[in-house]
Amino acid sequence: MKFTKLMTSVAVAAGLFAGPVAADDMRIALVVKALGIGFFEAAAEGAEEAAKEIGGVEIIYTGPTDTTAEGQIEVINSLIAQKVDAIAVSANDTDALVPTLKKAMQRGITVVSWDSGVAEDGRQAHLNPSSNALIGNMIIKLAADHLPDGGEVAVLSATTTSTNQNIWIEEMTKVMGNYSGIEVVSTVYGDDLADKSYREATGLMQSHPELDAIIAPTSVGIVAAAQAVADAGKIGQVNVTGLGLPSEMAGAIESGASKSFAIWNPIDLGYSATMLAHQLATEAATAAPGAEISIGRMGTITLDDTNAAAMADPFVYDSSNIDDFKEIF
Amino acid sequence: MTHLKSREAILFGAILGLLLVVATRFPGFVAPENLIAVFTDTSPLIVLAMGQMAVILTRCIDLSVAANLALTGMVCAMINVAAPDLPVGVILTVALAMGAMLGAINGILVWKLSIPPIVVTLGTMTIFRGIIFLLTEGKWINAHEMSPQFTGFPRADLLGMPVLGWIAVLVSAVMLLAMARTTLGRSIYAVGGNPHAAVYTGIDVGKTQFAAFVISGMLAGLTGYLWVARYSVAYVDIAGGFELDVVAACVIGGVSIAGGAGTVVGTLLGALFLGVVKNALPVVDISPFWQLAISGAAIIIAVAFNAQSGRTKGRVILKSAEHAQ
Numbered sequence: 001m002k003f004t005k006l007m008t009s010v011a012v013a014a015g016l017f018a019g020p021v022a023a024d025d026m027r028i029a030l031v032v033k034a035l036g037i038g039f040f041e042a043a044a045e046g047a048e049e050a051a052k053e054i055g056g057v058e059i060i061y062t063g064p065t066d067t068t069a070e071g072q073i074e075v076i077n078s079l080i081a082q083k084v085d086a087i088a089v090s091a092n093d094t095d096a097l098v099p100t101l102k103k104a105m106q107r108g109i110t111v112v113s114w115d116s117g118v119a120e121d122g123r124q125a126h127l128n129p130s131s132n133a134l135i136g137n138m139i140i141k142l143a144a145d146h147l148p149d150g151g152e153v154a155v156l157s158a159t160t161t162s163t164n165q166n167i168w169i170e171e172m173t174k175v176m177g178n179y180s181g182i183e184v185v186s187t188v189y190g191d192d193l194a195d196k197s198y199r200e201a202t203g204l205m206q207s208h209p210e211l212d213a214i215i216a217p218t219s220v221g222i223v224a225a226a227q228a229v230a231d232a233g234k235i236g237q238v239n240v241t242g243l244g245l246p247s248e249m250a251g252a253i254e255s256g257a258s259k260s261f262a263i264w265n266p267i268d269l270g271y272s273a274t275m276l277a278h279q280l281a282t283e284a285a286t287a288a289p290g291a292e293i294s295i296g297r298m299g300t301i302t303l304d305d306t307n308a309a310a311m312a313d314p315f316v317y318d319s320s321n322i323d324d325f326k327e328i329f
Numbered sequence: 330m331t332h333l334k335s336r337e338a339i340l341f342g343a344i345l346g347l348l349l350v351v352a353t354r355f356p357g358f359v360a361p362e363n364l365i366a367v368f369t370d371t372s373p374l375i376v377l378a379m380g381q382m383a384v385i386l387t388r389c390i391d392l393s394v395a396a397n398l399a400l401t402g403m404v405c406a407m408i409n410v411a412a413p414d415l416p417v418g419v420i421l422t423v424a425l426a427m428g429a430m431l432g433a434i435n436g437i438l439v440w441k442l443s444i445p446p447i448v449v450t451l452g453t454m455t456i457f458r459g460i461i462f463l464l465t466e467g468k469w470i471n472a473h474e475m476s477p478q479f480t481g482f483p484r485a486d487l488l489g490m491p492v493l494g495w496i497a498v499l500v501s502a503v504m505l506l507a508m509a510r511t512t513l514g515r516s517i518y519a520v521g522g523n524p525h526a527a528v529y530t531g532i533d534v535g536k537t538q539f540a541a542f543v544i545s546g547m548l549a550g551l552t553g554y555l556w557v558a559r560y561s562v563a564y565v566d567i568a569g570g571f572e573l574d575v576v577a578a579c580v581i582g583g584v585s586i587a588g589g590a591g592t593v594v595g596t597l598l599g600a601l602f603l604g605v606v607k608n609a610l611p612v613v614d615i616s617p618f619w620q621l622a623i624s625g626a627a628i629i630i631a632v633a634f635n636a637q638s639g640r641t642k643g644r645v646i647l648k649s650a651e652h653a654q
Contacts, residue, residue, distance in 0.1 A: 160617055189617045194560040194567055196607075199370065203611025206357060227472070227561050231484060251472025251561065326473070 043270030098122035129264035131310035136171020150181020151212030226252030265315035371604025380545030388588030401553030428550015436542030521588030
């Protein structure tokens with residue numbers, strides 16, 4: 001009884017949603033951590049761009065109102081009921097979504113995760129915004145781009161035990177040979193505290209008077225270092241770069257303390273996730289280790305052993321585009 | 330009294346010694362401009378330590394100062410975003426008033442409900458941080474959203490030193506006067522020295538502790554604005570764990586955790602000692618893996634010194650009885 005009732009309401013709901021859509025339109029659902037977050041709104045914009053480019057694709061941008069796995073499960077269940085063609089999800093929990101997403105895949109729905117992944121069982125492929133190697137290369141490239149004649153750079157990291165930062169710095173060290181003339185004179189740790197990062201940055205400028213750039217692959221550190229450079233009156237002399245968020249770095253770009261910095265671009269990420277979901281849903285590509293999948297203007301990605309792939313280099317933000325992004329995330 | 334003087338002399342000597350050692354490795358550290366920069370950088374710690382000292386003297390402890398700082402700082406930043414043209418004077422008044430109010434909450438709980446201060450302030454510490462999260466949903470307020478006059482005030486140069494440094498000087502001077510020359514200041518010592526005796530002399534112990542918490546809160550609020558303006562950023566976790574530095578500064582400065590003993594000058598020197606260590610470590614090229622251990626060791630050595638000099642002082646109240654034994 002209950003089941004029939006449910007089925008009826010589902011059918012009604014599906015009918016309601018399916019109404020205005022042409023029968024042959026492919027429907028790709030972009031499920032985000034929560035609605036109303038600038039980063040994901042921007043990703044949805046990218047998804048729409050991809051849909052327009054592909055043609056015949058309808059994007060359903062949805063998510064819970066708060067960042068909970070329960071909320072996402074509810075949303076995904078309703079998408080299964082609507083019989084969408086593909087679900088691209090940025091998960092609130094790695095494991096909690098797996099049973100629901102498995103159910104979706106059993107019904108023939110293509111499932112990919114992006115940004116924040118789900119466990120291997122719960123998706124066909126996962127799209128990382130970038131990879132450790134790409135990030136490691138990018139942070140030194142950002143500094144080197146403004147130092148054509150070489151120079152001294154220093155790294156301001158988070159804590160001595162921060163896994164991400166340590167891997168990025170290690171990857172950066174591996175590619176140092178490609179940037180001749182650039183010398184890393186010191187690596188210091190600001191512990192992701194504004195005051196300690198500020199003090200460490202000040203200390204760097206004192207003990208290395210010839211310092212040309214500070215690379216801070218952490219959002220607290222990069223902001224504090226930019227402030228320290230501004231306060232020391234060394235804008236133009238010491239360039240602060242690394243990984244940061246446009247909303248937090250807008251002031252530093254404006255003052256000139258930072259010429260450029262990088263972080264993933266949510267628009268590109270939404271675009272690529274949609275492209276990936278579309279490729280897999282149309283069976284133009286299959287999700288298997290080693291598979292090369294074309295994702296439109298973002299080029300080609302290669303799936304690794306866990307069917308995960310890195311989208312691209314982190315996106316570079318500078319005075320030319322900061323105003324477009326500072327309101328987004 | 331002479332013992333207290335000598336304790337401060339030892340600490341002063343230690344700071345000078347430390348400066349000398351640092352100077353051998355990095356001569357630029359003792360240049361006058363840099364010493365001013367170090368003092369300015371230590372100013373938030375000095376201001377907070379002054380408030381903390383008053384609280385510890387009354388046998389209490391205020392662990393909520395850093396959270397109070399963060400909450401008041403965030404509110405100041407939000408006011409600045411909402412009304413960028415509001416003069417800094419108004420912001421300062423708001424910061425002082427709001428900090429005092431938050432301190433009064435601690436004070437009321439300790440005074441009227443007789444809850445142990447460490448429990449009260451451990452609770453309010455978390456509550457204050459929680460309120461910031463509720464206010465902002467974890468979002469940051471960033472440099473480009475703040476007005477130039479808001480962020481410019483603490484770094485404005487006045488007679489060769491930023492305003493931030495002068496505020497520390499002013500607060501220290503006022504506290505020096507207040508602790509030595511006002512009824513409240515003397516009651517604070519009396520309450521901590523011997524609460525029972527204090528009651529017999531007509532001092533309300535709870536009320537005095539309440540007053541100490543209000544002072545501590547007010548100074549934390551003031552520092553909240555200065556901190557946010559100095560680092561041009563406000564978010565939930567600013568000054569995370571800073572309360573421990575503040576307590577450490579007091580303890581190094583010779584303020585007895587058991588209450589009743591400690592001076593403004595000692596606290597000032599204690600904060601400066603920590604400030605010099607914090608500022609010196611990045612420039613003397615010591616492995617970051619050693620820095621934490623060195624900071625900690627410096628604190629323990631300083632406190633051990635204090636304990637030593639505290640022990641020799643003793644509390645002989647009947648000279649004749651001692652000789653009779």
